[in-house]
Amino acid sequence: MSSTEPTSDEDVYLVDTTSTARTPGVRDLVMTDRWNTPIERPNGGYVLAAMLRGTGDELGVPHDPLYAAISYLGPPSVGPATIEVEPVKQGRRVVTASTRLLQDGRLVAVMTSGFGPREDERTTELGSPPALPAPDQCLDPSDHGGPTGGLFDRVDHRFATVPGWSTGAPSGDPAHDLWQRLAGGRTIDAYALGFLVDSAPPPVMELGEMASMTVQLTVHFHRRPTPGWIATRLSTRHLVTGFHEEDCELWDESGRLVAQSRQLAILG
């Protein structure tokens, strides 16, 4: 579906998340089928990464995003899309923008994001990364009958143990840790963190709920990761009348938190 046929994992990520300027504030994007979920729709994290990159390119600020808050309004489709970026506020510490994704005149998602420098050195970390065996000691689901194609060719997953839901025996505890990286170890930039918070199987599957759709997702971006795998902590603690939160933490191999997110999702 892309006019540029990528030849490597490196290219695929860049080509598929890059939009081109049409007029000031309006950008053209082609969403490919290379990030499709099992229901044959582009993954929501891919949508977020493409909208974020389009916003960063449009704003032209030399900073990574600080946060993004996205609302998903309807299912995205493979094919052309329009990204509209409106600068909302040029603050001293945060530049804020409002971004919309449209397909065939239909609003697919709206996002507010903030970009800016981090000038303060104060850092206090009271959390800790997931306790996972080394990636090469973990299970590659594609070796064990896991899904392939689309999204599953774009991200590498490594599980410490076989998830209960994958064997038809959900554990009842919707929490799991796993390793992730972009396919082939491609460099992870800030935009890709927006993808990686929504690229793994949802933990609510451990409650036997196999379909969950994201309504709203907020990501905090803390730093770019060191090269390597991303230790990913996913959990759902509160399922209330059909809606549930899903928390995600991404930690790099040097043990630093690189991003965290929370989403509100609805059972399908």
Place this chain on the structure above:
Amino acid sequence: MSSTEPTSDEDVYLVDTTSTARTPGVRDLVMTDRWNTPIERPNGGYVLAAMLRGTGDELGVPHDPLYAAISYLGPPSVGPATIEVEPVKQGRRVVTASTRLLQDGRLVAVMTSGFGPREDERTTELGSPPALPAPDQCLDPSDHGGPTGGLFDRVDHRFATVPGWSTGAPSGDPAHDLWQRLAGGRTIDAYALGFLVDSAPPPVMELGEMASMTVQLTVHFHRRPTPGWIATRLSTRHLVTGFHEEDCELWDESGRLVAQSRQLAILG
């Protein structure tokens, strides 16, 4: 500052969060000094509650909010304000709106919110409410030299123990639980939950950081509380180069989670 002088706690909350329709999509609000923080600015949770009520009134949907994601762009002031509400998507399960708050032509905050019914009964709660002594066995900070006036006349706080920051001895652990309610026990509606997630002293004060400004705040609304106090759990786990998250859970006296939030804030 209000044209209507309220005569009770009941009135204050309703008057101060209610805006009046000017033209379709545009509403007039008067922000009073009754919700001021110690820096003499209207509290961010009050701003959120007023924007949410304005959005709900404008949309005219018979449902409570499901979520609200607000970005604070500049300091709010006591005085007149304009709320602009744009319906973004009328979905089958979620009605989404984009809302802006302006003062003197200056953009103060932008918010995306979703409203809708909860038709699914499935509920699984894996968390638990804070373990707090009964409210009447807890400390009322106003009896112990705590601040009064403004915000502190609008919300009742009860602490299990004297916070370290209040005695000049921050504990080093930015987490605390407390009871809260609207002043005098006024009924808590869904909009007020948007206030209560941002109405208590920030836990980062236990790191000796006495000034923290919210950049972005996302709230999930689960249910209206039963009458009584709200057990409030606040924590900051990750302070990264001057920015930190703050998580909040609100539990009613019957032990049910009524709302949860996460904000990204910047040290002052």
